[in-house]
Each structure stands twice: as C-alpha cells, then as structure tokens.
Amino acid sequence: QMQLQESGPGLVKPSETLSLACTVSGGSINTYYWGWIRQPPGRGLEWIGYIYYTGSANYSPSLKSRVTISVDTSKNQFFLKLSSVTAADTAIYYCARYNYDVLSGWWFDPWGQGTLVTVSS
C-alpha cells in the first residue's frame, strides 16, 4: 500500500525559508495530486496547497504569496517551501495524496505521519 513520509529540518529561524520533502513509496507519483496540510500544536487543520505530477499547482489564498510546491517524479518526491516564516508558522506539517472524482469532490488519503517544524531563533 502507498505510504508517505515527510522529512526536513525541525527548526527554522524567523524570516528564513521552511523546506520539506515528502517521499512516496508503494506506488508511483505519476498519477494523482499531492499536497500539504498543517496543524499548529493543539489546534485545527489548515490546507496549504497541492500539485499535480505534471507540475501544475494550486495554493491556499492566505499562504499563496509565500508558498511553492514542486515535484520530482524521478525521485517519487514532492516538496514544500514556505518563505519568510514567523512563529505563526510553527506547526505539524503533513503531506497527503489528494484524490478526486466529480461526484465526491476531493479527499485526502493516505497521509504521512507528519513532521513538527518550529520557527524560533
């Protein structure tokens, strides 16, 4: 079965760029959409954005000016970059496969286990 695993630094300094990777195993990245969701500690879930394996991406309007999602099909990986981070960007970051059909809309499954990124000097 398909599995996703996030990786990247757990600590980022304010004003710097947060960079994470998600490695997909048990299947090819060359179908479906792939994306990111975050959850500040003790709080709810926030959608960040998604990318198709072709490179076409869509971002949350609230983060669009700071977010870039990219994909490397040769490595079965996709990536998140979030620039000019502040303490408000401290969160658990999850990657997930985005599924779609016209009757049901979109749904996120499976998810990675998540990685905590803390923004602090």
Added chain:
Amino acid sequence: DIQMTQSPSSLSASVGDRVTITCRASQSIGTYLNWYQQKPGKAPKLLIYGTSSLQSGVPSRFSGTGSGTDFTLSISSLQPEDLATYYCQWSDSSFTFGPGTKVDL
C-alpha cells in the same frame, strides 16, 4: 469564503452509545463533505468522503449523511478505539476544515 462549524465541540459518551456529530457549512456545498478521525499524536485518517462513502477499511459503525449545509457523522456503537477528534472538511476549492469535535469515553 465558506466557513465550517461543528457541534458539539466535545462530548463524553459510554461504550456502546450512539454518537452523532454535526457539521454546518456557511453556504451550500452539495455533498462535497469529508470526515476525518485524528487520534492523539497521529495523523488524521479519512473516514468518509463525498458525505456518505465509507473509506475502505473503516468499520461500518461509522456513517455520514446530509447535503447542502447540514451534515452528520454517526457512530452507531461507540468503541474504546473511537476516542479521537473528528473533523469535517469541505472537499473543494479552499478545502476548509471544521474546528473539530473531541470524543471522550
């Protein structure tokens, strides 16, 4: 933007109880509504998509109904492993999540 609300924010129930969680959208979203379960320290897990389609492997005690602006997640007979927070999600455009309902046993 469409806003999602959930009620109650938390509930306590006993093993075997029927539990119902309500999700309301600020405007009609048809049947584009998902439910996720998140256990402490774990990633969210998809339970139901498209309002009522049960994800493969999810126990049949979970069910979803609704359309338009009002939706419900029901657990027919609560089990100890159902201790979790449950989130609804608008499954289009901004993918807005509800604030969550914490279920205690």
